[in-house]
Amino acid sequence: MRYNFDHVDRVAIKVSIYVILSFTIIYILSSIVNVIPEVCMIILNTFLYVLGVLKPLWIALIIAYLLYPISVWIKKGLFKEIIKRRRKKEQNGEEIKKKERFKTFVSVLVTYVLIISIITTVIIMGFVMIKGKLETTNLDSLISGTKNYMDETKVFLESNLKARLDASHLLSTDLKDKVTEFVQGIGNVGQVIFDFIINLFSGIMDNLISFMLALVLAFYIMVDLEFFEKIYKEGQRLILPKRYCNRINRFLIEVDGVVSKFIRGQLLDCSIVAAISIISLSIVGLEYAFLVGLFAGLANIIPYFGPFIGVAVAVVIGLLSPEPITALYALIVLGVIQQIDGNILVPRIVGQSVGLHPVFILLAVIVGIQFGLVGMILAVPTAGVVKLVVLKIVAARKRKLES
Template sequence: MKLDKKLIQYCLYFAGTALLIYAGISLFDNIGGIINFISRTIGYFMQLIKPLFIALIIAYLLYPGVKFIEEFLRKNNIFKKEGTRRTVGIVTMYILVMAIFIAIISGIYIMVGGKLSNNTSITNMTAYLTDYLNNSTLSVNSISEKLESLNISLLGGNLNDKIAQIVSSIQVYVTNSIGAMGNFVVNTGGNIATFFIALVLSIYLIKDSEYFMDLWNKIFNLIFGKSKSGNKLKEIFNIINDTFNNYIKGQLLEAFMVGVLSTIALFLIGIDYALVIGIIAGICNMIPYIGPVVGTILAVVMALLSGEPITAVWAIIGMLVVQQIDNNLLAPKIVGDSVGLHPVFTMLAILIGGNVGGLIGMLIGVPLAASLKILFSRWYANHMEKVDV
């Protein structure tokens, strides 16, 4: 008995359709679990490549410095072998960077430890501030008496009580913050291990950079060949690379200048450990809009810990002067020419970068936005040329 081919086809179509419907219903019913599985898989994969990603960032940032040292050795006929020059460049650059970080951490430890060892705690500092306000010419009592003589009540309450409430709130906030910082430090073991793995990987990436670049070019050409899209992608990568290089160089020079100016200002004011605070202020200044606040807060805290609240006022004024010099003279000349973003777009780039990638996102948000601006400008120019034709 021969089966009808059309009947078989209909049966297969029906079975296939039923199977697809069943699969669709099952997929819809388990969509939450599937999304959760995909999310976990991506998260696990990202955790695996995290050291490599960090290593690429470290290598990218330190490679220009290694090449500079390598070129210096070559020009001065120091070490004939290219491999030896590369090794010396890597060792010198990494020792220099680690020495800077160790010096900063040691400075912070000595700075904070020295102040706290002199029996100066958060409680003592707030008590001192309260005593200072009570005994100064602009004391709380004198202000209250003046307001009462004018028949003015301050929110219907006692100003001393309100100051005490504010001080108490500050103490609670600081205590909670210190507790949160302690938990963060306890949980950093895994991050430290990841960082050291990334550090070792970055050394190999720089040492054999030509090999990895050649490997990247081979993979890229294998995928795109000499197609138009491949050439466009290469152009985009070159623009991003040039923008990042210019931005990093500008930021480093600006950070150095801000660090020097901050150190001089704080030294003249009489802030202890002005050099350490100045270095931190310079480094933090590389985080636009937010970084400068860190240096100012640190200077104010050190001034308050020294037991002279008026010095904190001078510290704020000094750091504001430094920031005005930076914003109006240094940044437009040093960084502005390399980035050329309007402040509104700069702020948006920082906010979006921070929400997406945290601190790293904030750091790379501005050069990425600048790269997009260049790409858009070129696309617009080409588009207008075609329209005119």
């Protein structure tokens, strides 16, 4: 039997084709959607692996960025020629390049020696201070006394707090349980601090090789900076049109201005806070005043949260000392220093280096917490760069609308 296709409903055929095509497209899209997470994870893992392999290079670039301005300043100070025996036009071009390279090499070397000497001096001073305290203190009695102090505090809080919670009818049962769990966890604070110190030193030892390799790479990067700049510019011209190269270079100069201002201001501010904290904590008689004050100054790099961390460390050291009243003195002293820093030093020294509202700075730090200590430190300059990008996009959009 032969079908007569002239009598077949053409509308039904079209609908059938549309339905088949629709289901085919849906199936293909669903397959792609199911594969997207796996592809993204592969790309992310590959990116993280490359970052891990190139970790010494990233660290070297950061070190070179931080130390190069110092080396330039040292170069100007060391090789300032008051009387020139020969004019530059009488010198050979190759000879001038060799002399400039030698000056750069010496200035970078002096920079390394200066920075390493400062760090070594601080470490030795801290070690001598701790060693002197340990020689006059029985370490076993200190550890056992600290443990007993934490246990007694835990028992006191549990007994008193439990009675008060049971007598309270305003709090819910879930909230009472949460408070009780929190108090019970106080007894484990000593173990938590010990584990943190162990993990910190383990992380330092794991990254020590990468850091040493980064120091070597940073040295060569600073010495041969002109060579690497030449490679960058030539590669940029091969990949991008000239107008885009100029835009990118101008943008990078602006980014460098924002970041360098922030770094210089923060380092100066932290140095002043550290010096004042060391002197003040020494006056009130806090043990390890030098190390605690130095830590308070370094913690000041982290906006908002850093000062609280420095104060917390000083209070804990004071509570564990033979005279717990020094914890109150340290709290008052560091509180006054932070008020002076926040209202006088930061506005004048750091100023509007990134030009961000305090709300955005706080949000940036909260986001940076997700990436650890480095994220908290880099949160503000990163937010400043993001602000610069957004302003450029908005300005370009306005120009386009006006034209």
